Amino acid sequence: MDLPIANFLTQQRRHNTEMMAVANYCVGCAFCMLVCPEEAINVLGNAEIDREKCSDCKRCMRYCPVEAIRLVE
Amino acid sequence: MMKVAIIGAGLGGLLSAAILSEEGNSVDIYDRLPFSGGRFTNIPYKGFQLSTGALHMIPHGNRGPLGKILKQVGSKVEIEDSKPEGLALWEGELKTVRRKDFPRGSRNKMIKWYLLHKIFRRDRTLDKFEEGIDTFTANFLRSFLGWSLSITPSDIKFSKFLSIVKNVEKFGGPGIPIGGCKAIIDSLTEIIKSNDGTVNLRKKVEGIFFSNDIVEGIKLKEKLKYDLILSNIGHDLTARILGDEEYIRRASKLQPSSGVKFSIALEEPFIGNTGVLFTPELKRISGLNEVTNADPNLAPGGKHLLMAHQAVLTSNLKYEINLGLSDLKELLKNYKYEVIAIQSYSNGWPVNRIKAGNDIGYRTPYKNLYIVGDGAKGDCIEVDGIAAGIRNLMRDLV
Structure with missing residues (x-):
């Protein structure tokens, strides 16, 4: 949806809830990128999550072998 | 009959479970x-x-330690032995890499070092071997060590290198599992399940409980009792979940090796065979394989999957990756390609949990707790090292 109000609401939701975050000890194995259904993760030495695309499904968190992806406020 | 718990469902865990x-x-x-x-x-x-x-x-394909154990446990997985086993790209030409392909001076140096080792037990690191030899042999040695162990010549002693060369001559070169690595995992899982074993995923083992030097079981949400525990998560993590300070101190000294893997999509094949292509002229990439020449189903719609590996030689990972990418740009300049994934491995999720030559074996301070997998390899490289470690452990358990 390209409606400004929809974008606004999405951002509000993101700002009010927990978000996926990557710790600095991420090794860059890219499992998260490979399993992300939204193609929201890019990995070049370490993972970066595109907050706009992320749907908070937590799949990346479950697949991370070093527990580097966590939910933060 | 023993009740066995295995921590970690990696290749080492599943292979021991199957046996x-x-x-x-x-x-x-x-x-x-x-x-x-x-x-x-x-x-x-x-x-x-x-x-x-x-x-x-x-x-080592079908004939190495892993191939042998797979046959022994009744796995039907198909491994296509690489042909040619390996070639080196040097000055725009493909060179075979058998003994006779190296200049006489370097071959003689190898013989001299072999004799000094046999007679006087001299055992120096390979950077000393590299000094003064021809550039092809020196660069090939670097790419071979980078490909197989993610290390450089200064990291490995001659005796260890000699055993790798002997294994290549004894078991032969590599092979590609049809269906990829997962075909082996699926086949082992099937064997384990047919023997009423269980594979429990998303179950984190929080602790191991013990009395004196005997382990008694594992802690998940509840405590579960076992006669024997095999840990597939390496000495360091095992020591940590035990909470054994002395063991943690010893295990935390073990250095892992780091590397980067590039998965590359191609419309047309680049290597065109099932062997390894060593790249001794490149800055970082040490070698590549093109697995779709053995199994086209590893890529969609007739495309090819090329995989390149490099060791990480400095502490700046992004710099290392960029060197690898510029190597690929040079190597594949006449091809249409796309790097679809760049995966790096270090620290707690490394290429090898212990740098080659520094293994401390599968024993732990506890009598019925052993390490299997990459954290306790036997005298062989990569996954064949995992299989060799398990083969030795099984002899010990009988």
Whole structure:
């Protein structure tokens, strides 16, 4: 949806809830990128999550072998 | 009959579970992750079967330790032995890399070092071997060590290198499992399940309980009792979940090796055969394989999957990756290609949990707790080292 109000609401939701975050000890194995259904993760030495695309499904968190992806406020 | 718990469903965990369950023991495997296979399985991505770690390759194919154990436990997995085993790209030409292909001076130096080792037990690191030899041999040595062990010549002693060369001559070169790494994982899982063993995913083992030097079981949410515990998560993590300070001190000294893998999509084949292509002229990339020449189903719609590996030689990972990417740009300048994934491995999720030559074996301070997998390799490289470690352990357990 390209409606400004929809974008606004999405951002509000993101700002009010927990978000996926990557710790600095991420090794860059890219499992998260490979399993992300939204193609929201890019990995070049370490993972970066595109907050706009992320749907908070937590799949990346479950697949991370070093527990580097966590939910933060 | 023993009740066996295995911590970690990687190749080492599943391989030991297959052997022990075939012998009639009751085996339960636990893994924190939602899939089994660890760094030796596939994850589908954009139609390609990408590997989680290893490059869909077994260093000694059907005849090596892993191939032998797979046959012994009744696995039907098909491994296509590489032909040619390996070639080196040098000055625009493909060179075979058998003994006779190296200049006489370097061959003579190898013989001299061999004799000095046999007679006087001299055992120096290979950077000393590299000094003064021809550039082809020196660069090939670097790419071979980078490809097979993610190390440089200064990291490895001659005796260890000699045993690798002997293994290549004894077992032969690599092979590609049809279906990729996951075909082996699936086949082992099937064997374990047919023997009433269990593979429990998303189950994190929080602790191991023990009395004196005997382990009694594992802690998940509840405590579970076992006669024997095999840990597939390396000495360091095992020591940590035990909470044994002395063991933690000893295990934390073990240095892992780091590397980067590039998965590359191609319309047309680049290598065109099932062997390894060593790249001794490149800055970082040490070698590549093109697994779709053995199994076209590893890529979608007639495309090819090329995999390149490099060791990480400085502490700046992004710089290392950029060197690898510029190597690929140079190497594939006449090809249409796309790098679909760049995966790096270090620290707690490394290429090898212990740098080659520094292994401390599968024993722990506890009588019925052993390490299996990459953290306790036997005298062989990569996954064949995992199989060799397990083969030795099984002899010890009888």
